Amino acid sequence: MTGLDGWELAYSGKVRDLYVPVGTELATAPEMLMVASDRVSAFDQVLEPAIPGKGELLTTLTRWWIDRLGLPSQLAPDADARTPDAVRGRAMLVRTLDMLPVECVVRGRVTGSGLKEYRQVGSISGVALPPGLEDGDALPEPIYTPAWKAPQGAHDENVSFERTVELVGADDAAAIRDLALRVYAQGAAIAAEAGLVLADTKLEFGRDRATGELVLADEVLTSDSSRYWDAAALDQGRVESFDKQIVRDWLAANWDGAGEAPRLPADVVERTAARYRELIERLTGSPRVE
Template sequence: MTLGHTVDALDIPGWVHGYSGKVRDLYMPESASSLYDAERVLMVASDRVSAFDHVLEPGIPSKGTLLTRLSRWWFAQLPVANHLDPLTPVPDVVADRGVVVRRLHMHPVECVVRGYLVGSGWAEYREHGTVCGIALPAGLQNGDRLPEPIYTPAWKAPYGEHDENITFERSVELVGADVAEALRDASLAIFARASAVAESRGVILADTKFEFGSDPETGELTLADEVLTSDSSRYWDASLYAAGGPDRLASFDKQIVRDWLAANWDGEGVPPRLPLEIVEQTAARYRELIDRLTA
């Protein structure tokens, strides 16, 4: 991962900057010696946008606010334990794009659920008839709905490395059979719930990824990180999809950025600045999805 610029830590009373990823910044209480022993962490979503392992310039205006709003909304819709700490107020300076979360023992498995054949899954299917090693019926086309959603976990690689698709059996080796089964079952159940909510609002949830940890005191499996945002999920307009036109797989996310960058950069050196129209179109897609889902 390459940051396109230096991250300026915010001066937040009572909190100290601990870490910055591609698009989010983590702060710990002043009393904590490190993020690893902090009982609470302030997670702040920035307006930074990344593609092809680079943080690009400029950012997407209000992206952090929009995705935080969507993630909070989804947490409220899902009848599962999550890592939000409702008792610790979010500091005013980041009230619209920050959440305070409880420390968990995170599982090193990214829980991916796919309801449709698209993206890297489509590429693998064309070559092998499988998605992440799972055999699928012959004759499927790009964008087709799968007979049923499939769970395709990934190993969360150390910082600076790429996550790696793994089999369910490999996830058992990593976290044990009981936890691996719980991760799979919870992921599929949440996906089913979220898909039904989205479809009732004219939106298709094509695929998504979840992260879970265990509560250090109770051991309860707990949903963590962001959830069902435009950065972690692929959403389509149900009416466009049904019409079958060229825009039927247009997603409510930063695909506009990826497409422009792929067409205008060879991958060498520093990526070019994003044109204003690309930035504005991306921001509009983020806003449209939130308006559609939360109205």
């Protein structure tokens, strides 16, 4: 979708499209329409086909978490009433923020890229960890392992907390670290009540252009930004995820990383969509959240 009455496309990312009011620009617009597509990405590739209903599911989950975290929201005043019908359910009308170039990753378990780094150097983003940890093991306490958000076309880079101080200043570096750890702790506790383990999550923050307020931005604790595992299965030594790990696993087994990624099989698409839906059902007790 490239056209909405009163709005024009300002930016198209891997999975989200950003619209601004006609006649404005992203750099100066006070508000924007953030539309979640059904596109799915992994290993820096946008894959085909899309995951049916994914955009609405992830938007629903973000809205559900915003209602529970008690933090300043990026949502604009009267956002629901002013969201175009054509994208209702998968779009959020939000305040435009000056984003901080730091991806705030919090890990409660060692897995994924963190596990790879740990096996190489015994630490993640400069945080030293005990020896002998295996994939999926719980960390002694959640750790903050930020990344630098590289310009479009470049790869994000895991960095130390000290590097984030250089990037955004000491006050903002400490503030987003503390907020990220708080969000993770709240999310993990709520997930545990639903029999889920929140293994890790990544968050982003920006400042309101008018007030300077530090605001949690973009998606929040969704299946694309977080790893959720089934707690009962984990107790039995199995990892059953509620994110796009199904896609990652299939790609890792069927693609060497060279050239264009192969097309996803229908069963991988269907199983991924089903896991996204099941996560919402587990967390909220309902397949849909109003």
